[in-house]
Amino acid sequence: MICQECGKKPATLHFTKIVNGDKNEIHICESCAREKGEGIPGSSNGFSIHSLLSGLLDFERTGQGAKQETVRCEDCGLTYAQFSKIGRFGCSSCYKSFENKLDPLFKRVHGNTVHVGKIPKRSGGIIQTRREIERLRREMATRIDNEEFEAAAQLRDRIRELERRVEGL
């Protein structure tokens, strides 16, 4: 296959971009990719995952008319439009500023929207305790369903103790 940009060199990079069912195939050679700034994995101007991501981020706009309101991160000043163009957040507050737009994006990229992994030890103590409380509540509910009231009562006491600790923090 020959590069669709220069029509000379063999195409070594093949992308398929599907946005809302519109399929778009791109076949280009390495030097055209460099020039176009699409880049190559591992090369210094790296084909960025970001240019692919911006395709994902844009889907929203193509969906429902074009009602463009400017959402801006109050801390770093990045707008949502800029974010969807470069595919990178400007600071940790962007996650809050763009909060209600992120679920569909994370769903697409990760298939999930909520973190379940490691929690920082120092700042995360309270989070860990809250997770433990949730877990114990679920366990308590099952015990009650199974009519294991003694075990459920023990769990209830443990939950109370943890809740007091969280409030104390």
Add this chain to the structure above:
Amino acid sequence: MSKRRFAEHPLSDWMKGKGPESEIVISSRIRVARNLRTYPFPMLATNQQSLEVMNRLTGVASQGKLSGIGQFDIYKLSELTELERRVLVEKHLISPNLAGESRNGALVLNEEESVSIMINEEDHLRIQCLYPGFQIREAWQLASRIDDIFEAEADYAFDERRGFLTSCPTNVGTGIRASVMMHLPALVLTQQINRILSAVAQVGLAVRGIYGEGSESTGNLFQISNQITLGQSETEIIDNLYSVALQIIEHEKAARKRLVAENPIRIEDRVNRSYGVLSYAAIMDSKEAAQRLSDIRLGIDLGMINGVSTQAMNELLVMTQPGFLQQVFNEALSPEARDIRRAELIRNQISQHNNHGGVSQ
């Protein structure tokens, strides 16, 4: 200026160790991305801010907080030559991004070069741990320990719902990228590779060629890594990668057995032919070198070649990269000159080993 240690030796010390399944898995790597809560991500940080980030994070190393892990050197990227940076990229110790685009970028590197900590790359902090062979769990344990050390000293950007916050939405959550580098010549030869790789992609893992262009692999080397970082725990991510890699290892082993059983003379011809070419060729481009070196590595694994070690192959893989080549010969080389020097380097390396054996017949 004297040569820096990392530029002198093509093979990091950690690569000299032999890990489990090292005939197929060359290395295991974990990368952890973290950011400081009070600073904008490197892309938007001012010069002053990124300087502060660099000082705070390199400070953790310079104050000896990492001494339980090993002995570390700190390099500011601005103090390295372009060639030195290129060598670091070729040894996979820093990313092309840190080498080329970072502002106030820094590298904290241990003596064995098994831990490389990048500062002010796309994220403020990227901890990378490398292990020889198939030791992805061990790599994560070490990376997590280092992560804890930094966390004790710096306020991480962390959100209860989203996890560790990263510059790129593809890293948010755990912030970890786990990967194994595999040598899969028999799966390529028997044309099973595409089928396997597309199956791998369906379980949320990514595959890419190494030292190749795009997804094309040279030297039959493939890197398999997790894509999902949010909604799975670190252990799930690593277990998933582990079990998929384990299956690929089994497939590769079976394919090797079949190759030898079905047509031993053909595989022997391929291995010895490459051995001959590398022993005598005067011009060698990087793609051919990678392919021939892969054949020899396979020959070593199958017991067809003695005397040359897998370690020597790993060494040549790095040494024949453009940056390292110029470092070895201490001069800037045109692509044509590189091909000649590369051939020379390989001939020397092989004849050195040849004294103790060579092709077994």
